[in-house]
Amino acid sequence: MALVLGVLMYPVSPTSAQSSDLDAPLEVVVFGERDTLRGVVSEHLNDPDLWPYVLELNAIASPAAVVPGTELQMPVKQVRAADAALAKALKAIQAANAEGAQVFAPVEIGQALENREAAVGQREVGAWVEVVDLSDIATLLAMEALDISIAQRDRAAEAVVSDVQGDVEGRAPEEPRWSGRGLNDVLVEFERVRTLSDSTTQVTFRDLSRLRLNANSNATIQRMRSDPLTGTEVTKVSLVNGDFYALLNQLSEKTAFEVDVPGVETTTNSGDFWIKNDATGARFVNYDTPALQVSDGNETIQINENEGLVLTSSGAQRAEVLDAPALEQPALGAILYDGFAPLGWSAFEGAEGYWVEVAVDPGFNQMQVSEWGVRGTTLDTAPLPPRTYHWRVAALDRLGLPGQWSVPQSFTLRVDETPPFLTLLAPGDGEIVTQPAIEIFGASEPDAEVQLNGAPVPLGADGSFIVETTLTPGPNILTLRAVDAAGNESATAQTVVYRPAAQVDVSLSPTLPRLGNALATRSGELSVFAASTAAEGADVLVQSGGTEVLRAVVGPAGAISFSVPASETPQGYTLAVLGPSGLIEGRLDFEVIQDRTPPETTLDSPPPKATDLDEIELIGDAGDAAQLTINGADVPLDQGRFAVSLSLVQGLNLFDLVATDTVGNVNATRLQTLYDIDPPDVQSVEVGRPKGANGPIEIVVQASDPSGLRQAASFLLQVGAQEREGFLRCDSAAGLCRAALPPEAGALELIEVVIEDYAGNAAFR
Template sequence: MKTKQKIIILWQYFICLFVFTLTFAWAANKDVTIKVLENQSIRDISKQYLNDPDLWADILTANKLSSPHEVQPGIHLKIPVEAIASAHHLLNLSLEAIKRATSEGARIFAPRIISDAILKRNNAIRQRKVGNWSECKSLCTQAVILSEKARKICIKSQNSPAEAVVNFHQGDVHQRKPTDNVWKDVALYDLLLENDRIRTLSNSFAEILFKDNSRIQLKQNAQALIRKIRANLLENTQESSVKLINGDILALLSGKKSNQFDIQLPHVETSIRSRHFWVSRDKKITRIANYDGEIGIDSAGKQVVLEKNQGTIVKDKQKPQTPTPLLPPPTLSSPQKGAEIYKPGFVLQWEAVKNAQSYIIELSYNNTFTAIINSIALKKTSFQIPSDLKQGTYYWRVISISKNNLPGRPSGTSYFHLIYDTHPPYLVINHPVDNSVMKSETLVVSGITEKKADLKLDNKTIPLKADGSFAFTIPLHDGKNSLTFKAIDRAGNETIAHRTVTRIIKEVDLVFAPSLKQKKQNHFLTNSKAFELSGKTSPNATLTVQQKSNSKQQKISTIANVKGQFNMTLKLNGTTESFDISVVSEVDQELKKTFTVEVDNIPPEIIFDEPIPPITNKKKIVINGHLSDGELQINGKSVLLKQQKFNYDCLLINGKNLIQIKAIDMVGNESLVKKVVILDQQAPEIKKYHISGGKNVKGGDMIKISVFAKDDTALRKSAPFNIFIEKTKLTGFLQLNEKQGKYTGTVYVPEQIHGKITKMHVTLSDYLGNERGYIVNKRKG
């Protein structure tokens, strides 16, 4: 005890000496006013005057600046060296004092005092962010004094009577003493004595901390009775007993062999030789899962022993089931351990465990899971973090639940840092200076930004060195070059800086677009009263056009884009007009030109050397002639012109052929000639025929012949025929009735001829020369 008192005295002496040293060290250099030098960043200044480059944000706060890129060469900065440095060191000192008191047991023996110390330090951090360093130092000093007070109480309380304390609670947690008629809300660090009851409601959680550092965690909808808390100070032992009325509890015992801990359950006797186990009581069923050592269980005359990672189920007044292995812990997959998360609502994920029917995910403020925020049962293997989660470090783990509702050992613990960083990253552009003017075709860009920031120049990512500096070369186009730098830190905060660099060219130039149709140089043709003038000149140059013959007419102006391209519409009143155009560059160089615009809306003329035949039996016809001006297309194909003359072989297909001949001049005027040519290479076709008379004819009989024919063009008016009576041949001609498409004719049988008509031969032809002979050996067909 004397040794501990000496340590306290030495610790208090150290605090006083440290505060005095700080005050003395900076007393002669309280405030410094400096002028920012060329190529000097805010981090360089912080390192030089505060011995820490990461204290640059305090310098910005002291000068009411919002972003590092506002720190430009030539401006003056006021640096309260003593205030910033001493506040920073006292914040570190108060943190160490709080940790030291906590390690001595302040959370059990002086919970409210140590909580007040933590609150003082948190308020000190807030005061530092707004530049109130004197208040920050005062709060840190109070936090140190409170921490030491809590440490003294811890040392004095080591021989006090045994008791338990509500170490953490979340949601609706109540307690009831033997003398109370109603349940009362639990406050953090409330003491629990023998025969006190404690319960949790839905979505609630509580942890009871015993003096020997054993812990009992009550899950939601649980109720327990503190049966016994006895301590033998001489023998340094403790005996504790808790009765589980309903719900789930998780036991995390200190493991001292001299201490005894017992869980009382209806109709079940337990002998606990384990430091880590889970017990559930629900609807006359008790479930027990053991994660360490062994637990003896006795019910209805049967005894079983739960080994490590085994579980069992005991129904009231029945024998315990044979112990079964618990499911293995899940493997946590994402995010990575220690990941920094800058936005809430992200997803935690783990790998599925075979035979698991569900999982419990636990989210805690600490890695011992004595301050659980969420304990949620899920069927899936992922969990989305609540969007209202505050900034801080959080720990999580997952438990597999078997089909008989026994929880396995928890997974390994992972953690993540949820960071709400609203401070924009610093960004300093050392070169170029804004509004620079140069002749070089390239530009060297250099500067520095926050480490691990994402730097973009006009939306293109710029690689950074390890310290956040950068240097690279970019091409410059003529005229103004606008550069936009954007630094984005891992929290998504942005700092934007702009630079304008103008590249001067020797003289301004003007080139009209090649797509404009020119009769001769600077004499343009158009087929419209609205002429689209376009071309290229100096970037961002101003162009002004005015009609030459009418100085009172309003001028038309436009500005070329960053590539020097321009476009403007001129309204024309006559058929030929002249204009003056003036070009003024960004550096006030001027160029003047004159041009003429002529309106041509007369389509080109197509003249054929020979008319195109409407009908032909030739597969290829020749189309020839000449064109007044422009280009020629036949059926969409360009035709070669020689001195505006054309000669084109056009292939035909059977039947109708549409031939389209189009002429287009340079301004888009068109002429179109359409011709239909029929290709007929088919001879006429007999549709039906009839030969009059009986089976036998004799001299003096008259034979009538009729033939119906069809042709795609025009049948000839007569058709020669031969008719055979036995071996005698009679000849003649059939005449055409055009309306009916019918040939008719007669033949008289000579007196000496008689017999049977054996066959007839008739020849049909059209006016294109297509001809075919037909032989028929029937009287009709």
């Protein structure tokens, strides 16, 4: 009801800056290779627990669907506006409380708190506009509470009931009987307050001093006075029976607080003490440095820090109170999910029992549990609403005096019905592997317990994990299970097929033609022959690039034969022998190429056109030829090289050089050379001056030879008393050698002329 009233009383609208952020388009974030869903949400929305909202916003059914490259829409500016509004509301509430709003404006500050808590709840479901609206309402209510508190502090005010747990009653001076007291009820002078069984209440005074009455206690507020001129506050409380715990405001020296127990008066500067009164007597404990003074009319006793006093009819007994026990469970800051808080602490020597308190605030102003005289060192609380709680324990000695409070610790009760994030990133579903072990890679929430096929999986700080598992031949189901601290469970499963490495030996026939490492053929199809150790009738699968090409069966004695397409580009194939279960028991990879290019034959040097030697040598390279013949005779090849000596016969010698590769491509080359051992045939020699006695001298020789005449023929000529030498220029085709000399007088005599052929034979005339 307070929430609805708050909305009706304070219709607000976001500021222009907030409206701009709330109306802003969602920002797109690309999920990276090393990202986790919680990490990305935490980075951009400052809260990793918003990941279910992000999935719902992006219409993604499962965290496993978020893979690298996924685009996620994020309300970055909306979250920023909502968080800013929440922070502003909290600051306003704190400012009002600092001015005493819980006392002077309890309704307004209560509504402010309720609206802000509602805003926090709306944040968890991504209702950003509602978060801002409710936060703004909380801010306005807190500001109103602040104004009221400041105004109230300018005049007198009474004490208020600031906490009620169980049944609490009061009786004002004008009331004829006891009546119930509720939260924020005002208490006046001479009003009596009492708690019934299993009940506690807290009374807060104007100066923020507090008294907590425990179960079955009865006290009277005897005096509450305020001097507006001096600011002096005087408060006096009488404890009829029961016990209470006091925390007084020591910030002002103008504050005086007195506590009376029947027959005993106390005065104190202490701000932290406990008093109990029952039929056995009165008990006092002072926890503060300033002393607590107790007087029975005859004697005044000073109770120092961490000291207790018991007053009975037998007299007074002092005691040092027990030290604080150590809290053990739940751990500091623990989060619990079942609504119960099993509390445990260390046993304390000398303790007869324990006093346990659980409150919703660190100041223990709003008590949820107050158990006195607990035996043992554990306490199971009744179910509590989800929120953060604070608890502490004091040991009780044999005199019934409570010792020092332990250092408070907090725990949180939370309702969590969301299954934990869980994804399996590798291997892929249905993946086929040939090794007996495989690495499993995935991620979950960092605090979740993850199991793989029942075995625990260790998680990294970010929730990621890599774990190796062994496989059995055939399909293997990998089942992942994640359980969070609240007991919520997520599960996913994938299948991995383990096909062991080859167990059957397979080899190609050595007679198959090859080009380099590839099997070769001249046609567009190659017949493949292989041998194996497989049983006759076993299935054979031939694939290319993962695509099935054909199926065959193993023949007698493990023989395998089939034909596959061939092209001028090498094409890879896989031959797999399958076992009865369909698993690969043997495999062989090979390449096939279509080869229509004949081998290329090259000679280191060509044979001579003519020679007078009876033998020549041919040296060269036959390329990828598998066979080389000369005039039908095989020529040995050594890595494609050859060297052969050939005998010659008189006259022209012809040689047919034929190279053949493994697939039958042929390259034929004809070579020739002339074997000539006869000198040129000289038919005539003429020397004269055909143009007259004063004309040039000419020498003409007519000759022939099968190998041809060399272009130059030397001569020696005598002209008169002088000798002249030089060269005739020969035309082999015409069979003539000529030379012309300048005119010169004298008788002509050809002493010598030498005509040579290309075989090196010479004729002398």
